[in-house]
Amino acid sequence: MAAPAPSLRARALRLLATREYSRIELERKLARTIKPSENESAPDLAALAALLDELQTLGLLDEQRFAESLARRRQAKYGRQRIALELRSHGLDGDLVDHVLGAQREPELLRAQHILRRRYPEPAATAQERARQQRFLLARGFGREVVMQAIRGERGADASHLAGDADGES
Structure with missing residues (x-):
């Protein structure tokens, strides 16, 4: 008999243990793992939204930390415009992107x-x-x-x- 599938929370924590995620990116990854029942897809998505809210409240899911991490990793190879485009593609707002890119150490x-x-x-x-x-x-x-x-x-x-x-x- 196969082991039961890990809970939504366990999958989220396992993903967050490996690296930082934006809320939208984590939501997309976890939504793919939800197997919709015939009439129960809305409650599953509501549970996912509630879980993401809880992770943000606990500080486990932090978009500023994600943006800083991604910008730090990318600045060795890419310029400001490319990094900004990638950050926005992860659903981050323009103010956060400008703040993170403005705080880069190396000109x-x-x-x-x-x-x-x-x-x-x-x-x-x-x-x-x-x-x-x-x-x-x-x-x-x-x-x-x-x-x-x-x-x-x-x-x-x-x-x-x-x-x-x-x-x-x-």
């Missing part, structure tokens, strides 16, 4: 330069390479102005480094 330009250096260790030598690097950063969710500054900053840093070497040899 957007430094992150863009770091990501660019990691992907392209050498500065672009041609216009075609520069365009490729720009497209790369734009696809990662960095704004056009930040991308232009990052590309210029890479070339500027390289040129000042060479100028410093020339001064040191004189």
Whole structure:
């Protein structure tokens, strides 16, 4: 005989033990596990909403904590625009998204330069390479102005480094 299926609460706690979830994301995951009876789908969804309210009251389900966690994980690879889009796709409101992204420690330009250096260790030598690097950063969710500054900053840093070497040899 098979073991009984875990309760809705047990499934929610097991999911929350692995990582943070937004309310909408957790609700979608748990709703998939509910097997609707012929006339009892509404009470199951009401029980799910009540469970999510209880988890939020207990502090086990916290959207700000989820947003901060996701933003921290994504900022090593992506820009502000891409992270904001992903946070909004999880059902978070704009004020929370702006607050979380405003609290990021590392400025957007430094992150863009770091990501660019990691992907392209050498500065672009041609216009075609520069365009490729720009497209790369734009696809990662960095704004056009930040991308232009990052590309210029890479070339500027390289040129000042060479100028410093020339001064040191004189």
